[in-house]
Amino acid sequence: MRTPSRRIARLLTGATYALLGLDALRSPGGRVDTAGPLLDTLRGVVPLPEDDELLVRANGGVQAAAGAALALGVLPRPAALALVGSMIPTTLAGHAFWAVEDPAARRMQQVQFLKNLAMIGGLIQVALDRGD
Numbered sequence: 001m002r003t004p005s006r007r008i009a010r011l012l013t014g015a016t017y018a019l020l021g022l023d024a025l026r027s028p029g030g031r032v033d034t035a036g037p038l039l040d041t042l043r044g045v046v047p048l049p050e051d052d053e054l055l056v057r058a059n060g061g062v063q064a065a066a067g068a069a070l071a072l073g074v075l076p077r078p079a080a081l082a083l084v085g086s087m088i089p090t091t092l093a094g095h096a097f098w099a100v101e102d103p104a105a106r107r108m109q110q111v112q113f114l115k116n117l118a119m120i121g122g123l124i125q126v127a128l129d130r131g132d
Contacts, residue, residue, distance in 0.1 A: 006129075007073060013122065014071025017083055021063025028056040031094070038093040062086045070126070080126035087123070091116040 024031055032053045039052050049055060066082035069075055095116060097109035 010073055010076055010126070011071050013126070014067045014069070014079070017063045017067025018071055019067070021060045021065070021067055021086075024060025025057050025064055026060075028053050028060065031056045035089075035093040038089060038096075042089075059086050059090065063090075077127050077129070080123040084120055084123045084127065087116060087120050091120070 035056050036052050039048060039055060042048055043050075062082055063086050066079040066086070069079035070083065091113060095109045095113035097106050097113050100106040100109050
């Protein structure tokens with residue numbers, strides 16, 4: 001049986017990803033330049049399209065769709081796994097604190113990196129949850 005706390009947790013978590021993903025899908029903006037170095041590195045291992053904007057938008061689309069599914073309780077475990085898969089490159093590209101020279105900026109990126117790791121941990125918890 002679904003507990004109200006599980007529904008609320010999924011709604012809050014999923015809605016966040018849905019909204020942020022929709023924003024990236026609609027207006028990738030600076031995310032494209034930020035993702036570029038990681039995408040270039042990945043292309044040496046994985047055949048990816050050369051269009052960085054398309055990849056950023058696709059990642060946003062995954063986050064929007066999987067976030068909405070999680071929020072609505074539709075296939076929450078696969079939705080959480082899709083979000084984990086999306087958050088790994090997002091975190092590596094967006095918060096590469098080890099590459100930042102300025103100590104204050106490095107610290108801020110490290111905080112964001114660790115926050116994303118916590119979010120990934122929460123998603124893994126949802127993916128492993130069999131308590132429906």
